[in-house]
Amino acid sequence: MSTTATLPLADRTQSLVGSVIDSSTSLLAAQKHDIVRFAMGSPAAEAIPTEALAEVAGSALGVDRADSFDYASTEGDMGLRTALVEALEGTSDATALERVTITSGGMQGLDLACKLFVDPGDLVSVESPTYTNGSATALSYQAELLEVPVDAEGMVVDALVEGAERAGRKPTAIYTVPTFQNPSGSSLSLPRREQLLEVARQWGAVVIDDDPYGLLRFAGQDVPSLHELAAGDPLVSSVRTFSKIIAPGLRVGWIDCDPSLQQLLINAKQAMDTCTNLPAQRLVEGFLRGGHLTEHLVASRSAYRERKEAMHDALTEHFGDIARWTDPEGGLFVWVTFEPAVDTEALFEVALAEGVAYIPGNAFSPSRRFPDALRLCYASTPPARIHEGVARLRAAVDRLG
Incomplete structure (x- = not known):
């Protein structure tokens, strides 16, 4: 018998649904093969201003500020x-x-x-x-x-x-x-x-x-x-x-x-x-x-524009015949909808095996309204890798049939 079945849990626990997005971090960490990661909505490691933060840390956290x-x-x-x-x-x-x-x-x-x-x-x-x-x-x-x-x-x-x-x-x-x-x-x-x-x-x-x-x-x-x-x-x-x-x-x-x-x-x-x-x-x-911050935002906007355009070009090349997608003017994400419909939850494991990760559309609706859609984060991936990842995604769609 499950331990939780014998505990006096609060009623609210029935409403704790967790996050598919956050759970993807652990899932991807467990993979041993090369994966283009369009799943998490975060800046690329190289886009984080580590040098500036390290420079600031000395004065912000030094011995004179114990x-x-x-x-x-x-x-x-x-x-x-x-x-x-x-x-x-x-x-x-x-x-x-x-x-x-x-x-x-x-x-x-x-x-x-x-x-x-x-x-x-x-x-x-x-x-x-x-x-x-x-x-x-x-x-x-x-x-x-x-x-x-x-x-x-x-x-x-x-x-x-x-x-x-x-x-x-x-x-x-x-x-x-x-x-x-x-x-x-x-x-x-x-x-x-x-x-x-x-x-x-x-x-x-x-x-x-x-x-x-x-x-x-x-x-x-x-x-x-x-x-x-x-x-x-x-x-x-x-x-x-x-x-x-x-x-x-x-x-x-x-x-x-x-x-x-x-x-x-x-x-x-x-x-x-x-x-x-x-x-x-x-x-x-x-x-x-x-x-x-000002300098960092200028660099981030430039990089994200380039990466969004790379994502748009790659989607046009590989999915122009079977999908449509949004064209954002900022931020991190593109939303892809398949026409005709593709079950993006069933596609997920096939895509992971092909070496690309994303978040299925149903994760973004409590009533699971988007079985034929998915979210891609372009911000965390350089342009060449974006093209590779989208090509892998198309290979996964073709494998799924």
Whole structure:
């Protein structure tokens, strides 16, 4: 008999679905053959500014700053919060010190937002497809999910309204990845951003604005963030992270929300981890104060543009007859849909054997709406390897028949 079957588990354990994306890290680590890795949504090792971080570490964590290894204030070390506010001046995420709480990565920001705003049984709208860990966080607080379709202009806000009408109730929270969406790569257009905020205000629904990729635009025109458009509206809580713009292993992010919520965030965070890793906070502070972020973002955007174009060219060469895909203007991802349909979950093991990894489309929908789609991350792979990986993927499709 399973041990868990005899334990008095909490009801919420039935809603803990885990992450196919995060689990892929362990799966790929166990492989012994060469694999082109389009699965994890992370920068390439060579894209992480290790030299700058090492340079900063000496002064940020040196013997004259021995307190860097102590506990930090729960809301975040004052040095990092101040440096962050200064770094965001002039951007679409410009903010004030009293609005910023430092988190242990973007995921903790999502968890804190759900902890504050979601009760068991609440209706929470999510994009479809959506970031797996975002919907899983809402489910872990026993929410009921309303999936809203995404097209080339991001979330279809009219479909959100129609979905709420069908459900017979309004969502308590609206979760969105508005810019270079994970997994589709599409961005919410300005008219839809304005429409979404108007709908949220009419309903009194909180918008959980998860935007890790907004600073990674390499083409097209800038669009104001939901944070900027909201102009301080307390219904909008913005979750951000340094994982995509500096390095994922830092596990440092922030949540930007109405100052009246900060004590609640502190209370909630103190019951989770007391404070975010102080050495990592000091390292990020030094990186920002040293002026490294601007230079790093310029290099990242250039590299990601080149890699996205390589992905587009390779897909055109190998899949032009059987698939369509998105053409993002920034971020990390391309979303591929097969026509005629290919079962991308069945394809996964064949592709792994051929030496290429991706995330199947059903991972991005709680109701498994995308069996014929998959997500490819181009950011972590050089152009030549991208062409090789896409060729391997086509070989796997042909093997599957």
